[in-house]
Amino acid sequence: MAVMDWKSLWKWPAALLLWVAVYAYLGPFAGWLTYGALAMRRGSRLASAVEFFAFETPKVLLLxxxxxxxxxxxxxxxxxxxxxxxxxxxxxxxxxxxxxxxxTVTPFCSCSAVPLFIGFVTAGVPLGVTFSFLVSAPMVNEVAVVLLLGLFGWKVAAIYTGTGVAIAVASGWTIGRLRLEGHVEDWVFRTHAADAELPDERLAWPDRVAAGRQAVRDIVGKVWPYVVAGIAVGAAIHGYVPENFMASLMGKSAWWSVPAAVALGIPMYSNAAGIIPIVQALLDKGAALGTVLAFMMAVIGLSLPETVILRKVLKPTLIAAFIGVVGTGILAVGYLFNVLF
Amino acid sequence: MKKLQILGTGCAKCEMLAKHTEEAAQALGLAYELTKVTDIAQITSFGVISTPALVVDGKVKVTGKVISAEAIKTLLSEC
Known part of the structure; x- marks a missing residue:
């Protein structure tokens, strides 16, 4: 099933070198475009928005x-x-x-959350352990981490990943302690999920490279319009919203801002690609890091469509426990980072 | 007669895999019967927990991804 052969692998180091070269010139390019080609006045609002957009968009897309x-x-x-x-x-x-x-590394799509849940539980994976997987899989995903890396820097990306995994461990463990096995729909345990012979997945390297290319086509092909739109809104906020505008609303001193951010984030179903650039701009205008983190985690990690899908296999009590436990974890992370930074 | 089954709960990816499989089977001029399995209990009874999946004559060949018609052709001519 090799889509390409070993001989064509030399192309990849060359592509990587080209990538590094282009990435290195993004800053000068954005400056040249804004002040040279478009001849904008340095320091004007429009110029700072345009320069931001011209720099961040290709940077995030390349990453x-x-x-x-x-x-x-x-x-x-x-x-x-x-x-x-x-x-x-x-x-x-x-x-x-x-x-x-x-x-964090297993391919996961919320559309197959139900067969996955049944497959795990009937194979003897404890309920709490299954939930640890179901929390971390959507929350810590490559698109979110790339956007955080590109727009916030590696520290915030690392904090998000680390606390995301910690929340997944803690909420799964808590759900295990609550002994809610009885609140899984009864038919789930009657389902016979075979550990059938599955296709031999011993792929050769060219197949794995092809898998990487396929991922780029699938994922980047789908999220790029959201990235561009999100950065455009972020750029407008950067240029036009006054400094410290968000301080009173999402700042440290507003204690209620963390729960408000979580409550607002849970029903919001936006992909990370659209929401992160906007949130980054708000951070710049005085929003507190913990509040911003809590908001992003609630939007990305707890989505209404996923809970609706999971309702097929979970009774309402267990759904409520799931949202409650994960939501509490996110709140704790929000407050922790508002205190620390 | 090849028995081709597409397992999936009806998302866009499943439709895509069904389309590619159909194309591949027709290109090879196979006698085939293609059915879609949407019942979750039936899907999991194949041992599949990530959809879409392609099952050929009762054997799971692909899980959790859409592959090209070209790749399905190779796969079908091998078995």
Whole structure:
């Protein structure tokens, strides 16, 4: 099934070099475009918005290309079926940690959350461990991490990833302690989920590179309009919204801003690509880091459509516990970072 | 007669995989029967937990991704 052969692999180092070269010249290019080609006045609002847009858009898109390609290759080593086999029969605690970590690298689409849930639970993966996976898989995803890396820097990206995994471990563990197994719909346990013979996934490297390319086509092809639109709104906020405008609304002194951000974020269903550039601009205008983090986690990690899908297999009490426990974790992260920074 | 089954709960990706499979089977001039399996209990009974999936004559060949008609052609001519 090799779409390309070994011989064509030399192209990749060359492409990487080109990538580095283009990336290095993005700053000078944005400056030249704004003040040279478009002859805008330095310091004007429009110029600062245009320069921001001309710099950030290609930067984030380039980072997306590279990281999505890399993650696509990494993910070719992990399938949900293999992850299930690793997690089946694990004890809690260590199982929660493992599930949260595997959640970050296993390909996951909320459209197959139901078969995945059934497959895990009937294979003997404890309920809490299953939830650790279900929390970390959507929350810590490559698109969110790339946007955070590009727009906020590596520290915020690392904090988001670390606390995201921590929330997944803690909420899965808590759900395990609450003994809510009885609140899984009864038919789930009657379902016979075979651990059938699955296709041999021993891929050769050219196949893995092809998987990376496919990921770029699928993911970057889908999110780029949101990235561009999000950065455009962010650029307008950068140029036109006065400094410290958000301080009273989303600043540290407003204690209620963290719960408000979480409450607002849960029903919002926006992909990370659209929301992160806007939120980054707000941070610049005086919003507090913890509040901003809490908002992003609530938007990305707890989505209404996913809970609606999961309602098929979970009774309302368990759905409520899931939202409550994860929401509390996000609140704690929000307050923690508002105190620390 | 090849028995081709597409497992999936009806998302866009499943439709895509069904379309590619149809194209591949027709290009090879196979005698085939293509059905869509949308019932979750039936899907999981194949051991599949990530959709869409392609099952050929009862054997799971692809899970969790859409592959090209070209790749399905290779796959169908191998078995």
């Amino acid at each position: 997306l290309l590279l990281v999505v390609f890399g993650v696509g290759i990494v993910r070719s080593f992990f399938t949900p079926e293999r992850t299930r086999r690793i997690l089946a029969g694990r004890r809690e605690s260590a199982g929660n940690v493992l599930a949260a970590l595997l959640g």
